Amino acid sequence: MVTVSTSKAYHHGDLRTALVEAGLRHLEAGGETDISLRQLAREVGVSATAVYRHFPDKKALLAALAESGIARLGEAQRIASEHAGGGPAGFAATGRAYVHFALDNPALFRLTFTHAGHAGSPTNSSDEPSRLLRSYSEQFGGENAERLTLQAWAVAHGLAMLMLDGRLPPDDALINRVIDTKSLFPAQPSGSNNDASP
Amino acid sequence: MVTVSTSKAYHHGDLRTALVEAGLRHLEAGGETDISLRQLAREVGVSATAVYRHFPDKKALLAALAESGIARLGEAQRIASEHAGGGPAGFAATGRAYVHFALDNPALFRLTFTHAGHAGSPTNSSDEPSRLLRSYSEQFGGENAERLTLQAWAVAHGLAMLMLDGRLPPDDALINRVIDTKSLFPAQPSGSNNDASP
DNA sequence: TCTTAATGTTTCTGCTGTAAACATAGAGGC
DNA sequence: GCCTCTATGTTTACAGCAGAAACATTAAGA
Numbered sequence: 001m002v003t004v005s006t007s008k009a010y011h012h013g014d015l016r017t018a019l020v021e022a023g024l025r026h027l028e029a030g031g032e033t034d035i036s037l038r039q040l041a042r043e044v045g046v047s048a049t050a051v052y053r054h055f056p057d058k059k060a061l062l063a064a065l066a067e068s069g070i071a072r073l074g075e076a077q078r079i080a081s082e083h084a085g086g087g088p089a090g091f092a093a094t095g096r097a098y099v100h101f102a103l104d105n106p107a108l109f110r111l112t113f114t115h116a117g118h119a120g121s122p123t124n125s126s127d128e129p130s131r132l133l134r135s136y137s138e139q140f141g142g143e144n145a146e147r148l149t150l151q152a153w154a155v156a157h158g159l160a161m162l163m164l165d166g167r168l169p170p171d172d173a174l175i176n177r178v179i180d181t182k183s184l185f186p187a188q189p190s191g192s193n194n195d196a197s198p
Numbered sequence: 199m200v201t202v203s204t205s206k207a208y209h210h211g212d213l214r215t216a217l218v219e220a221g222l223r224h225l226e227a228g229g230e231t232d233i234s235l236r237q238l239a240r241e242v243g244v245s246a247t248a249v250y251r252h253f254p255d256k257k258a259l260l261a262a263l264a265e266s267g268i269a270r271l272g273e274a275q276r277i278a279s280e281h282a283g284g285g286p287a288g289f290a291a292t293g294r295a296y297v298h299f300a301l302d303n304p305a306l307f308r309l310t311f312t313h314a315g316h317a318g319s320p321t322n323s324s325d326e327p328s329r330l331l332r333s334y335s336e337q338f339g340g341e342n343a344e345r346l347t348l349q350a351w352a353v354a355h356g357l358a359m360l361m362l363d364g365r366l367p368p369d370d371a372l373i374n375r376v377i378d379t380k381s382l383f384p385a386q387p388s389g390s391n392n393d394a395s396p
Numbered sequence: 397t398c399t400t401a402a403t404g405t406t407t408c409t410g411c412t413g414t415a416a417a418c419a420t421a422g423a424g425g426c
Numbered sequence: 427g428c429c430t431c432t433a434t435g436t437t438t439a440c441a442g443c444a445g446a447a448a449c450a451t452t453a454a455g456a
Binding site for chain 4: 234235236237246247250255256
């Protein structure tokens with residue numbers, strides 16, 4: 001698919017976007033170490049240092065890639081959540097989507113969470129993944145909402161990372177066993193029965 | 199502390215060990231990106247390419263560092279486990295030790311789990327951390343031993359990673375809230391009461 | 397003592413990120 | 427219609443990197 005150059009074009013057209021796209025391509029193909037500013041410039045057909053008109057340094061380019069990663073992850077989770085029809089099942093679905101996204105976009109996922117930059121816990125972040133997690137936890141966590149937030153995130157993130165790093169097999173069945181509604185909501189043993197909507 | 203050169207010394211004494219030690223020092227100080235073979239060689243007082251007599255390439259040097267990381271992690275967990283007197287409390291202690299180790303040795307921890315190399319799930323790995331995890335899970339997991347293994351590991355690993363990457367504050371209280379005996383063993387709701395020895 | 401294998405050095409190639417000086421082209425004011 | 431300004435891109439240069447190849451040294455054993 002050829003990117004039709006927008007009318008707003010100086011020399012190249014939209015170098016910044018082209019560089020980000022090339023970067024994402026390289027992330028998929030060979031991981032973060034496969035990204036070289038000079039190589040990206042070459043592919044886009046521009047001199048090596050032209051990159052610096054759009055990104056102060058390499059870190060900035062990587063940060064731009066990470067940002068696009070967060071957006072995509074949020075989108076995937078939202079779809080999974082809706083597809084599961086919301087509720088506790090929807091919550092678990094966002095967790096599984098989290099892991100699946102990591103497996104489908106290993107380098108992008110890693111980059112997104114390693115070169116955080118903006119950082120911030122989900123309690124105050126405004127990105128889609130944080131919003132979903134917060135919303136579901138508050139809905140179903142009752143008085144343990146915060147702990148649920150943390151544990152749910154940690155389980156999903158840990159599982160994703162361990163699979164990415166080859167410590168656990170990237171097995172769908174395994175994901176379903178670890179992230180399932182029942183084990184996330186073990187019938188609240190000691191009192192505190194929450195009366196959330198169906 | 200000066201490393202007294204062993205009698206078995208050729209030109210340098212023990213270049214390999216010296217390089218690994220220098221590498222660990224750099225990991226603590228500046229992270230993985232701070233490790234340059236040339237710089238290490240310089241510090242050890244040897245030519246840049248002498249390194250290649252002991253490590254085929256940079257990856258191999260990093261793998262050696264990672265191996266030492268696993269050993270240290272296992273040691274820390276074993277101590278924590280014993281200090282807690284074993285049992286479910288000991289289990290939780292190994293999890294907290296896992297996270298603390300990550301926070302105390304961020305670069306080493308990251309390297310250890312990122313450049314896995316030998317890979318392998320804890321079900322068949324022989325390193326100390328895997329052994330502890332397997333042993334405790336089988337002791338207290340009952341019929342859900344495998345799921346317990348996975349979830350416990352995922353929670354600890356996820357929490358560690360999120361804290362390392364600045365997504366969660368590296369807060370002791372937070373660790374205790376996420377990894378506590380009660381929430382790991384929620385009174386086994388649906389039957390299957392295990393009668394493990396004290 | 398002589399040979400040999402292990403260890404270390406010099407030199408070289410091609411890559412990287414990035415700084416500085418220079419070039420160009422499109423936009424807006426005259 | 428011309429001129430200047432600014433955003434964008436280029437050339438050239440530097441220092442650092444991983445790694446390959448050829449050569450040197452040194453300890454250990456025959």
